[in-house]
Amino acid sequence: MAVTVSPESDTVATPIQRAFREALYAGAVSLGLFVLFIGLRTDQNISNELILVQRWGLLALVVILTAVGRFLYVGFGQPALERAKAQKAAAPAVAAEPSFVRRNFNKIGIAVLFLYPIAMVLLFGFQGSLKWVDNFGIQILIYVMLAWGLNIVIGLAGLLDLGYVAFYAVGAYAYALLGTHFGLSFWILLPAAGCMAAFWGVMLGFPVLRLRGDYLAIVTLAFGEIIRLVLINWREVTNGSAGISGIPKVSFFGLISFNVSDPNYISKVLGIAQSGAYYKIFLYYLILLLCLLTAFVTIRLRRLPVGRAWEALREDEIACRSLGINTTTTKLTAFATGAMFGGFAGSFFAARQGFVSPESFVFLESAIILAIVVLGGMGSLGGIAVAAAVMIGGTEILRELDFLKTGLRWGDTTLIPGFGPDFTPELYRMLLFGVAMVVVMLWKPRGFVGSREPTAFLKERRAVSGSFTKEGHG
Amino acid sequence: MNATPSSSDFILQVEHLSMKFGGLIAIGDLSFQARRGEITALIGPNGAGKTTVFNCITGFYKPSEGMITLNRKDGSSYLLERLPNHEIPARAKVARTFQNIRLFSGMTLLENLLVAQHNKLMKASGYTFLGLFGFSSYRQASAESIELAKHWLEKANLVDRADDPAGDLPYGAQRRLEIARAMCTGPELLCLDEPAAGLNPKESAALNELLNDIKDNTGTSILLIEHDMSVVMQISDHVVVLEYGRKISDGSPQSVRTDPRVIAAYLGVDDEEVETVLTEVGDEAVIEQLDTGPDSAHGPGSSASMMAGPVSDSVEHADQGERVTVSRGASKAAQVDARARAAVASKPVKPVAAAKPASPAPAKPTGRSPTPKPRGGRK
Structure with a gap:
């Protein structure tokens, strides 16, 4: 692979070998985790008896997705990130001219609204x-x-x-x-x-x-x-x-x-x-x-x-x-x-x-x-x-996601089974809300726009980095 | 208000100021004056209560007793201990800086100086309403305030960084900015709490220049707390020395420098060192008398009686960590006093000319002799 430029990766193994190994581990861990959660489901049958419904297909899907995801991340995602970082470090800090959309964000936004x-x-x-x-x-x-x-x-x-x-x-x-x-x-x-x-x-x-x-x-x-x-x-x-x-x-x-x-x-x-x-x-x-x-x-x-x-x-x-x-x-x-x-x-x-x-x-x-x-x-x-x-x-868009109920279909064949008609994605909104908050706070601890626009300037208006502003204490 | 004709020379008169925190006395019966157009320095060892005095003057603390009078140029007088905190800068025109720099770190330098002109701009903006609708009177006032801010940025040598956040400045520049910000309020008395702390000699010299410039060109009187003696001795016209909340010396920099009580307070005095100190001031007779007093098992009953027990000087709601506990007989100046008195008892000539009794406390019978010899003073 042409991605072996990062200094760390070739010390132990090529990224693809490592990715393959890690994918196996991830698959095993997810199999252990999900075998009871997803593989088996308790339900009632017509005579009110508790029965076990087996969902090995879904379990296999989840495990394979996990393994493939890990493989892609370790094999391609990480090297790409490292390369990007190295490039950033190598390139001199040039203040890029903000794009047209970025400069006129407010006007465009109001027009669109x-x-x-x-x-x-x-x-x-x-x-x-x-x-x-x-x-x-x-x-x-x-x-x-x-x-x-x-x-x-x-x-x-x-x-x-x-x-x-x-x-x-x-x-x-x-x-x-x-x-x-x-x-x-x-x-x-x-x-x-x-x-x-x-x-x-x-x-x-x-x-x-x-x-x-x-x-x-x-x-x-x-x-x-x-x-x-x-x-x-x-x-x-x-x-x-x-x-x-x-x-x-x-x-x-x-x-x-x-x-x-x-x-x-x-x-x-x-x-x-x-x-x-x-x-x-x-x-x-x-x-x-x-x-x-x-x-x-x-x-x-x-x-x-x-x-x-x-x-x-x-x-x-x-x-x-x-x-x-x-x-x-x-x-x-x-x-x-x-x-x-x-x-x-x-x-x-x-x-x-x-x-x-x-x-x-x-x-x-x-x-x-x-x-x-x-x-x-x-x-x-x-x-x-x-x-x-x-x-x-x-x-709101969660309400529109009908395919989660029906599954993905290609003509008459079901590619991915859905969660059934009683699945209501909007019930998961708080979960998604929480996940989104955690992700955003990790990615941008000061929110989407962390910098502050000064209210007055002598020569040029420069945004103040969020690391200087305080959150207030009451 | 005791606005007697003679008092108008003084911009600030502190009379019998006491500050007690519970049972602890941080300042005990302090009186001093600051002359208009002069730089008055307030010095003393750590925990002497200097910052507490500042907090009383600028309204962050309400003093337990005493009177703080501020005489403005236009003849009006204000009793600072009666004004609410925010009215002291607004009406009595007293501005201050802080020992631990308190800038608005997320705002630019220019904005910091504009916030300082809040009251003026607030009036110009018709308490927001006129400004909200874009009246020209506010725009003009706003332009003037930016001019004033620019003026002080130039004085503080910071105009190149006007649009940078204040938190991005190096330490010395932050100190200068804080002074510039205080000056933007248009003060008549500027109180500086350790402006030279943490500055290198070059920055310290620049600070001296800035302070002299303020004194000469704006007519603002300056009251400053400082540990850096090079700053104090070079620029101040008048020095007040505190130790454990009491004034131990008051006078010109030269007279204070040679005051044995001050030297004792700063260097710490062992029994042997007292002799050295007094020898240096040229009173050999004292030495003979020194060890004649009978030992007292209970320390200097006469000298520090009002200070008995721990004294805490908590600055800025105790988040500063400057906290002092006084043990009995800790005051070095009091020890010098005690010895001097012992000397007086045997010799009618007053041995130390500069040393006036700091606080004629009623609990201290001045004629008592022989004075018990203090023991257990801390170094």
Whole structure:
């Protein structure tokens, strides 16, 4: 083989020999591991007796896959990696001109997001685009907005908030209650919900100001649970765990409605055929604009003294105080601003679902939002958006993987057997979520985008490596 | 506020300052003044309470007793012990640096200096709201703040690295940057906690130059803690010496340098060394008297009584590790005192001219004679 250039590999054996040996070992280990897990399966037969189902074919497949994988990795993967490393070390460090896509990543991303529903409608028709616009587009963008809001608290100010979903809940219930009882419009209630969430952000902020690190995390976690329990138990107002339904739809500033019965229903105004897709596409652009608002405000705030003070607070609180920065109000503004965007997202969520219940605001949601922020790279908007797309889009895509049930077929012959019709891949999403987090954290400990963009520069703007920034300590 | 006409020469007046941590006395009844436009050095052995004094002045600690008055140029006075922590730099215009450098390491040098101008920029940005909508007043203030930052980067000789993260700088440059950052707050009193620690002689000389430049060109008075005597003796106009939380000497660098109490505090005094010390100051009569006092089994009952028990000086919430436990009779200056008093008892002329009693504690009857001879002092 031509791959024997690495200095280590020819000391003992050629990589292929070694790979062959290691593949045998790996096969043996996986056989030992999986013989009972996969080879035998207990089941009930028709007369309710326990029987053993033998799956030697599947076992053989797994063992062979393991062995082949090990063979390929040791035989070809490792030498290739070593060669790449050696090449990198040999070549002088030349700052490569970033490619066109990389330089204009944000503009291209925004353009793609604006064209996305149109492309989906063209590809799948109005009815077919529903799934792509709603389940993927809107769902991901809600999480992008939530994660960008949380990014202000965690990524910029360095305050670990595990109860962020509480502000999401406050926003959702603010819209649900005020909208159903008083019939106020979404456009009034959106800022109102934001203000209310910000108010609760300050309410949470006051008692926890003196706490740092783990203690802060625990108290915010408790705060999130308190809000949820209040929503469950305050039945007279929140209708308990049954939730609130019949939340009014958003209208286009009162000019165009999306209720079929209204006189100004969109298809009547524009003279087009009725479809539920118009509302979803409208909601998509609405949440997209809300996301862009969040991004705009975050970028602006970072260049203002308050944003710099947040980042300085993350770096060193004592130094901040020695420079005359009021850390109390700085922390409170971070909590309030983050909570406000959570409230916006919450009221949008209520409008989109038409139904809210405490079920939607469990701790897991906070954990997912936090995971997105950490995976994306704390403080980086682009990285967080990518992480949200991967995480939320990835779990949604699991629902689409029908071939896992049926198996891979070529005509009438089954190439690889599936897991059967009762296999539901979406149940594995938390497993995949965890695996993905471990992999990303090993590969990029600071998230997808670990570096930090400076907010001001004298000569040239150079990204600050993640190894210098601190995560904050509370 | 005791803004008497004479006090306006002093930018900082510390009066009867005490700091107790539980039962431990880190600073005991300390009084000194810092003159406007001068460099005042605060020196003393490790654990003498210098950083605790700084933490009291800059509001990180609230003193147990005493008064710290800051007189600004415009005539206003502030009682620093009553101001909240962050208002001391903002209103009283006192800036400080830290013994263990505290930069915003993930932010660029320029950003570090911009954060220091927070309060000014915050006003200019209409407490964020005007700035958020891009009003021109903020843009102008922002440009001015960058100019000021550039000015101080040039002074600190760091302008080439303005766009690098602060954590990437070498140690000496980080020290200079921290001073530049403190100066960007526009202070009238700059408190430097060991600015020369860990610097090589060349960097140390550059630091002296920078500090003299600050003193001469900005009118900022400087209060500094320093162990590096080359820095202290060259640039300071006035030196205050602490040992175990008490002032043992106060004066010009020359007078402090020859003060036997200071020498004793720094070098540590054995019974034999005390003789040497006093001999050096030229009082041979002292030596004869030295060993005449009766031995006391319980150490120097008179000298360090208020300091009996361990004293801890915990800096920055005790994460610094600078912690001192005082055993009975540890104060070297007090030993010199004791011997000097023994000498006075036999000879009416005061043997050591520079040595004033550091703290006329009520527990210390000055006329007591013969003074018990201290034993068991640590080296």
